Amino acid sequence: MSSPAATADDAAPITDPRTPRRVRHQPRRRTLTIETVDKIAVHMVRVTLSGDLADFVSLGFDDHVKLFFPDGTMDATGAPNLLSRDFTPRRHDAVANTLEIDFALHDAGPATRWASQARPGGTLTLGGPRGSFIVPMEYDWHLLMGDETALPAIGRRLAELPAGTRAVVIGEVDGPGNEIKFDTNADATIAWAHRNGAAPGAGDALARRLAAMKLPAGDSYAWVACESQIAKALRRQLIADHGTNPKWMRAAGYWRRGTASVHEVFDNDI
DSSP, rough: OOOTTEESSSSSSSSSSTTTEEEEEEEEEEEEEEEEEEEETEEEEEEEEEOTTTTOOOOOOOEEOOOOOEEEEOOOOOOOEEEEEEEEOOOOETTTTEEEEEEEOOOOOOOHHHHHOOOOOOOEEEOOOEEEEOHHHHHSEEEEEGGGGHHHHHHHHHSSTTTTEEEEEEEEEEEEEGGOOOOOSSSEEEEEEEEEEEOOOOHHHHHHHHOOOOOSSOOOOEEEEEHHHHHHHHHHHHHHHHHHOGEEEEEEEEEBBBBBOEEEEEETOO
16 A cells, blocks of 8 residues: 555564554645535545646545634735644545545534535535555454544544445444444444443443443454544553453544643553
């Protein structure tokens, strides 16, 4: 998996084919045009963009691009001030020259405001990704866990896994109307944890759902993304209760309660 715009961080040979690797890209900012806007769940929409994508590179299922949204104020020249937020490139189709981005709609925030009003013909400015974290397929099975913010990456990974690959997904949403359908050739078990009206990031729905499940035997790669403190707790739970190898795990805080624009990774948090 390589690209003229991508370079490996470490040129040393990788002896274990299961070892994840990082690849750097040469990012640039580009403005894209909205092709379609589709509602895929009660509180999630998929925006398909097209345009200046000729050299766009995204090799990892949890890559992040920066999307730029107006914050409602103007600078001294009368141009709108912009805020950036991180989003997963859900699907890049180089042949069709399109890029899909999924938006979880919350009560407030510049991304939700923009996505709620997005219409074909509108534009969106994007930057990145700066790099990719590539997780190999060579595991006995894969665990994918997270809340609404993680569902685009989970959906992308499931779409990329080869036929017959064993996968377990635990997704947290408010209720059945927020569940989404995943397209995959993998042998995937999909389990949902419902908040049932509780505030996102305030409960233990994922932890309780994980504790109630019997996970497959064998070597696995565990990927977790949700509110930061919950991601840290789930990492500890997987290590302590399920014997997950810390080297074959990635736990990320895609957001933190009370703080805007946070992305944290807890690879060394035991």
